[in-house]
Amino acid sequence: MFKQLQQDLEADHHIHFNNIKLLEEALTQANYINEHPGYTGNDYQRLEFLGDAVMQQSTAVYLFKRFPNWDEGRLTELRISMVQTRAFAALSRELHLDRYVQLGRGEELSGARNRDSLLEDLWEAFIGALFLDQGQDTVMRFLEDIMFVKIDEGFYDQFIDYKSKLQEYLQRDGSVKITYTKLDEQPVSNNEQIFTVQVAVDSEPLATGTGKSTKDAEKMAARKAYQSLMND
Template sequence: MNSKRSKGKNAFASLPQEVLTNFDELQQRLDIHFKNKSLLYNAFTHSSYVNEHRRKNFTDNERLEFLGDAVLELGVSKYLYSTEPNMTEGELTKLRAAIVCEPSLVKFSVELGFGHYILLGKGEEQTGGRLRPALLADVFEAFIGALYIDQGMEAITPFLETVVFPKISVGVFSHVMDYKSRLQEIVQQTNNGLLQYVIIEEKGPAHAKKFVTVVRLDNRDLGTGLGKSKKEAEQEAARHAIQELSTRQAEGEI
């Protein structure tokens, strides 16, 4: 066994009781309970904390971040492969990149409140490290890496189903995909019907208006989309239409 990692594992037992209590609260809130809690603590340990507590032999979260990055890509790839049968390899790659990029990981981390639990050195704390985007993204990946070691993909998949996949299904990342062009291609391959996008409703005040758009093929509704702009609503409607056509094809209706 690597002596450095062994010492790090034992060192986490010396964390202040308040810190340990905070991590217990986090596990309770996420309904995820680590068999090896040192992995959880390690995932939230920044290098600045390690540097300021050299005698404790803590280990930082960089190795877990490395692993978590790969596990996250695998989980997202498998999900997209299963749910987007009409996407090409290039389209799948583009969508996956948008999901696992730093800005997206930061949003996931913030929504989970991970910044509150990060173990930081005083200097990093004073310069706003707890809100630093790169640091928040790294912690999210490190958490996934720790959870994977502790419980395998059996725990990763439910976690992603709660935190990441719902945002894909409601079109949060649809801005990176041209679903309208893709839908047009599919329609041209099956028939030469006429696609129309119609705004059926406008919601909210003028400064925060949302549009509801339906896409129709030969006057038959295929999909409905909601967006902050007409363009976004049309893209979302097209995405739902592609899913509808895929379902019909699988059932032998077209």
């Protein structure tokens, strides 16, 4: 099973584990070991601990170098959106770690294979295993290939509550009136529409956004307004 994952990693990301036992350990849950008394390997918890530290450091170093003009607040905001449960779960699914994890029967029946919290653990354990097997340089190259590239794609925006961020920024010196107004609604197919929403502060327009619902359009408008204010 893990040989197939090894082949997939080689084909897709040019990653070859020298010690495939580390890869197996990163994808083995404690409940699986408890139900298999003859199993001689370890569960992923220690590798998860290591991987969490590696991810925090690697992401901080990358952002520090990538955005030399950003202040600590902006760097922290982006880092938090990147090193969190839903982001790591998505990366685990992209690598198909959910297919290969060895689970106990109870966990399998409860749907743990699709649980974001478990997939987060698997991602961190995988990074810990890769770090031990090949070192920091390989980890950074891998993260640039699969994780950091998603910054420019706007992947991590979905994990940031821009409406709250915008409200906090605009009300930093006192109360203001923030409004979201629907400007347009256009059909794009039989079942879909595109909404356009404008966000304003004290009746002063800040930005417009579009989306497949008014909620999505509001989020887009808030993101554009907040990022524009930050850039200014």
